[in-house]
Amino acid sequence: MHHAPALRIALIGYSFMGRIHAQAWQTAPRFFDVSAGVDLVVGRDAAAVEEFAHRFGIPRWSTDWREAIADPDIDAVDICVPGDLHAEVSDAALAAGKHVLCEKPLANSVGEAEAMVAAAVEARARGVQSMVGFSYRGAPALGVMRQLIADGRIGTIRHIRATYLQDWIVDEQFPLVWRLQREKAGSGALGDIGAHIIDLAVFLTGQRLAGVSALTETFVRERPLVASSGSLAAVAGAGTGVVDVDDAAVFIARTEGGALATFEATRFAAGRKNAIRIEINGSRGSVAFDFERMNELEFHDHTLPGAEAGFRRILATEPEHPHLEAWWPAGHGLGYEHTFTHEVVAFARAVAAGTMPSPSYEDGLYVQRVLDAVERSAAAGAGWVDIPHAG
Template sequence: MSETPDPAQPRRLGVALIGYAFMGKAHSQGWRNARSFFDPAVVPELRVVCGRDAEAAGDLARRFGWESVETDWRAAIAREDVDIVDICTPGDTHAEIALAALAAGKHVLCEKPLANSVDEAETMADAADQAGAHGIRSMVGFTYRRVPAIALARQLVADGRIGEIRHVRAQYLQDWLVDPESPLTWRLQKERAGSGALGDIGAHIIDLTQFVTGDLVAGVSALTETFVKERPLADSSSGLAATTGTGTGPVTVDDAAVFIGRFARGAVASFEATRFATGRKNSIRLEFNGTRGTIAFDFEDMNVLEIYEADADQPGFRRIIVTEADHPYVGAWWPPGHGLGYEHGFTHQAADFLSAIAEGRDPEPSFADGLAIQRVLDAVETSAANGATWTPIEPVPVS
């Protein structure tokens, strides 16, 4: 572990990033900017990036300022100058890496979904709970919670601005698999990804609805579908969307998941996660209908929140431009009217995690929250496999 700093100087914590692709880049940007725009009482130091491809990991290190490269995650975790392990790998490796890091006394940030199964998630949540008793913190990377407009929505719901929630609608729409010639990657293999659109993007809207409402999904009835069941084999050596010319392989995850649900306090909900919404690149749509009003959000206009309040002097939806200094996270950035983007959520995530470590408190979302999401994902798959039968979900307390 890093040496204890001079009390007069900010505490410094070394970070090991496991994974260097899309999420590795996003997380790297977050770690770099956390101290530039926010003021956590600890300073992240980019010690090492780890990946099996030394050249690709080295390129990320050069671009983002990581000090060194490892090709074995075990070596990265064992380093004395590493205090935080940030896991940005496919889901089939999350449990092994996280459990080893917690056992080594490292704080852990793990990308979503937490694991590929409920059993793995339960083991991880138990380990995180035990580590937490010794001051070791852990968090799941549900970054969209930290979009300012969504954080504001949570505040408005908690303040009772739209009354008791009756109905929730949530969609996450992408189209990157519409082309049947799009190659078979790890995201389309159940043994690596756990599930398809359901776990990759459906997990986000499950988390966001539970976050905003402060409630848990208690049961679901679901359908899933795989529209293209065979795809060209990818060139794994290049990491590019090229094909090997050696045939096709089976897609073993869902392309789309559609399900209805009920929250523990009685609200009904509909969820839709698909990679086949032609024309939609990364569309997250949320709506919360309450007894006194409605809140709506669309990630394609991510700096805006719409609110309808039934008792307002002038009825009708009102657009809140979420760029004011008193809105969540925004005051650290630019003057009012200067919007934020996708990448800013990763800076908010890093800053929040560092602050929790510095203050000795458990960050959110916790591994227990990740387990709660995993149980919903499992219930959706179970319901779909059994002909959309109603499937209750064992509750896990949300942080």
């Protein structure tokens, strides 16, 4: 017998992130012990959002997110729209007693993020939960990596080395989409992809960054304007617009535990599509992850005799590995979309249990403080900027 989903979700946004969140919510109850589903999808383009609702079997759709928040049948809101809308939608939803899952980065500025955290803290006291969507935490191999580090297998952490490389705007004629506009996106490669590796560094090691020295660059400063429909085809004769975000960011950092760290985020690494790599070196060994081989982990145990020591491959597909109890037999592997299923499962379980989900809005605020410090350092010609411990 079919029961209505216990947790009824309003999905705000229906493009790339909206699609993957919709799939995650549909998949989660089929594999995990959660009861949830998308009841309503919201988007500005009525025809497009209606088509999306039909395609994903979502019973209702709207062009006004305020309707979703006022709807007594909605329990939670999943925010998958550009950063300039996060604070307004999140604050209104929490005030209305709706739990919120918000895509990263949390906001477009530290001030906005601080206000969102204040609203989240107040809502939490009323039993209303909130979570920021750093999806890569849901990769099983990264969960194994975190556990190895927590168990002391690599000893005292000395180095964190993280890169996130893409190439989708190498073409100088690629149009001025919203991710290249500061007003909508807050920053460029820094907040879009750099935020992920900043979050992963603290997720894996438990150490926050104490300060940074950074350089950023915008290689292509003007791009063709996009059609008003938002399609990627540039309008003939519509002219160009200014790219006012970074195309690439590189920075060094020191962690609160005394480790040294390097980060690189770019959309100009030709041939690299979604190349996330993070390696952590310690006094007893090293561990490394490469998203292009997302089911694998490289682990070096430096306590072994030199004659037999070396990096070995751990296939993160065993049922005792994080999230994998629900999936396929060992060795069969997962993909990008599974990280989002694991994210919504964590959110739904926390809401059901009345506990604070992880990553929390406070975790999102920490990343926002790092992004802000990187921008301030780059503006000062790579000057050192301390990151306050608060939040």
